[in-house]
Amino acid sequence: MKEASNTKPLISELEIHHRISQLAKEIAGNFSVGNMVLMVVLKGGFIFAADLLRRLHGRGLDPAVEFIRASSYGEGEKSTGKVEISIDTSRDLKGMQVLIVDDIIDSGRTLKAMSEYIWTKSPVSIQSCTLLDKPSRREVDFSVDYAGFEIPDIFVVGYGLDLGQNFRFLPFIGTVEADKQNKPK
Numbered sequence: 001m002k003e004a005s006n007t008k009p010l011i012s013e014l015e016i017h018h019r020i021s022q023l024a025k026e027i028a029g030n031f032s033v034g035n036m037v038l039m040v041v042l043k044g045g046f047i048f049a050a051d052l053l054r055r056l057h058g059r060g061l062d063p064a065v066e067f068i069r070a071s072s073y074g075e076g077e078k079s080t081g082k083v084e085i086s087i088d089t090s091r092d093l094k095g096m097q098v099l100i101v102d103d104i105i106d107s108g109r110t111l112k113a114m115s116e117y118i119w120t121k122s123p124v125s126i127q128s129c130t131l132l133d134k135p136s137r138r139e140v141d142f143s144v145d146y147a148g149f150e151i152p153d154i155f156v157v158g159y160g161l162d163l164g165q166n167f168r169f170l171p172f173i174g175t176v177e178a179d180k181q182n183k184p185k
């Protein structure tokens with residue numbers, strides 16, 4: 001089992017929650033009640049989306065929730081570059097205001113692919129929101145509408161983000177100490 005003691009905090013639980021409240025306020029100003037869907041990117045986006053959803057409700061919105069899966073990472077830190085999308089919903093997105101919610105935007109490939117895919121379902125609008133943004137890593141032309149924190153080019157875990165499926169449980173965002181990663185050989 002990977003322990004929290006192997007990690008070094010970068011963004012605290014308190015900072016995360018404070019920032020999500022601000023994001024919810026900003027988002028609430030741009031969406032109307034009744035036809036909003038949070039399209040949560042699995043797996044990394046689920047914890048952020050759960051907190052954001054409740055803050056949006058606190059701001060008077062009533063989003064529905066759907067899940068979309070993107071796989072672009074293997075077991076380590078290196079992206080394969082290819083994004084595979086699968087969606088598990090029979091919901092008609094026609095006329096809906098979609099907010100894609102993910103943990104982090106890195107190369108931008110995942111959100112770009114998601115957005116292009118969702119447009120084929122005829123929503124009225126698509127916006128995107130990530131907790132983290134690594135602007136220096138962008139490889140495709142995509143700008144996220146709402147981002148919690150800009151971070152440098154470092155690999156982070158916690159609050160839904162994983163390294164080889166570990167560390168998602170951490171309540172904060174942190175880095176994994178190099179000698180403690182225990183990556184498969």
Ligand code: IMP
Pocket residue numbers: 044072073079102103104105106107108109110111154155156157161162163
């Ligand atoms: P993109 O398609 O390159 O923008 O990558 C987005 C996906 O890569 C995210 O949804 C994460 O799953 C993963 N990812 C990118 N950077 C990190 C990181 O620092 N820690 C954990 N996962 C990451």
Ligand code: MG
Pocket residue numbers: 041042043044045102103
């Ligand atoms: Mg992801």
